[in-house]
Amino acid sequence: MPLHIAIGLVLCGSKILIAQRSIDKHQGGKWEFPGGKVETGETALQAVVRELAEEVGLALEEAQAEFVGELNYQYPELSIRFSLFAFKVSTQCAIAREGQLIDWVEVTQLDSLTFPAANREMIERLNHFLGLGEYHVARCL
Ligand SMILES: Nc1nc2c([nH]c(=O)n2[C@H]2C[C@H](O)[C@@H](COP(=O)(O)OP(=O)(O)OP(=O)(O)O)O2)c(=O)[nH]1
Ligand SMILES: [Mg+2]
Numbered sequence: 491m492p493l494h495i496a497i498g499l500v501l502c503g504s505k506i507l508i509a510q511r512s513i514d515k516h517q518g519g520k521w522e523f524p525g526g527k528v529e530t531g532e533t534a535l536q537a538v539v540r541e542l543a544e545e546v547g548l549a550l551e552e553a554q555a556e557f558v559g560e561l562n563y564q565y566p567e568l569s570i571r572f573s574l575f576a577f578k579v580s581t582q583c584a585i586a587r588e589g590q591l592i593d594w595v596e597v598t599q600l601d602s603l604t605f606p607a608a609n610r611e612m613i614e615r616l617n618h619f620l621g622l623g624e625y626h627v628a629r630c631l
Contacts (some may be wrong), residue, residue, distance in 0.1 A: 492562065492569040496538035497525035499558060499576040499616055500548065500584070502594060506616075507546065507584050508603070510591040516568065517606040534573035542577070546592060547585035550577050558619045563608035570608065574615060597622070 500507040500523075508521045524545045528537040535552050542548040558574035586592045595603065597620065600613050 492571045494528040494534065494571050494573070495525055496528050496534040496541060497523050497572050497574045497612065498538045498542045498548075499523055499574060499612075499619075500542065500546075501576060501578050501597070501620075502580065502582050504596055504598075505582070505594040506597050506600070507582075508593055508595055508600075509546065509586070511606075512588070512590060516565075521603050521605050523609070523612070528573070535575065538573070538575045545588055545590075547587050548577075548579070548583070550579075554578075556619075559615045561608070561611050561615065563611070565607070572608065572612065574612060576616070576619060 498507075507524065509524050511518050511520055511522050513519050524542055525538060526541040526545070528534050532540070535555055538555065539550055539552055542550055554577050555575040556577070558576050560574070561572050563570050563572065582594050584592055597616065605613070
């Protein structure tokens with residue numbers, strides 16, 4: 491059974507909230523999107539709302555979430571199923587409740603930061619969700 495992780499893509503304008511994983515954890519020291527394990531008896535949506543409150547002090551409602559997608563990733567040591575949810579917020583009022591480094595970065599800058607390998611596809615899904623990454627060729631009349 492893969493580990494089930496719920497991820498919060500918290501967007502404020504063109505920026506997104508990222509945090510640094512503590513060095514002692516799996517994929518430690520890398521940037522991440524806040525989130526964590528879906529606990530027994532919990533839905534992925536309940537988990538992401540709980541994790542965003544616990545990790546970055548955001549009080550969000552389930553109804554504010556937009557489902558972005560699911561993806562599986564196989565690390566050599568661990569198989570994970572990620573459920574991705576976007577939240578559009580109007581103020582950058584996150585607080586690092588676990589002493590981690592947090593930052594708001596341009597979505598277009600994500601490719602230049604060091605994330606776990608699974609995040610490459612997460613970022614692609616996010617760009618697709620935001621309508622980036624697709625090129626429309628204009629037809630000349
Ligand atoms: N939160 C988060 N986890 C990620 C990302 N990318 C990625 O590969 N992961 C992996 C690392 C971990 O194996 C797993 C997340 O577990 P976690 O350590 O955040 O779980 P948790 O918040 O419940 O924390 P804990 O109970 O272990 O302290 O998913 C990401 O962007 N955000
Ligand atoms: Mg976590």
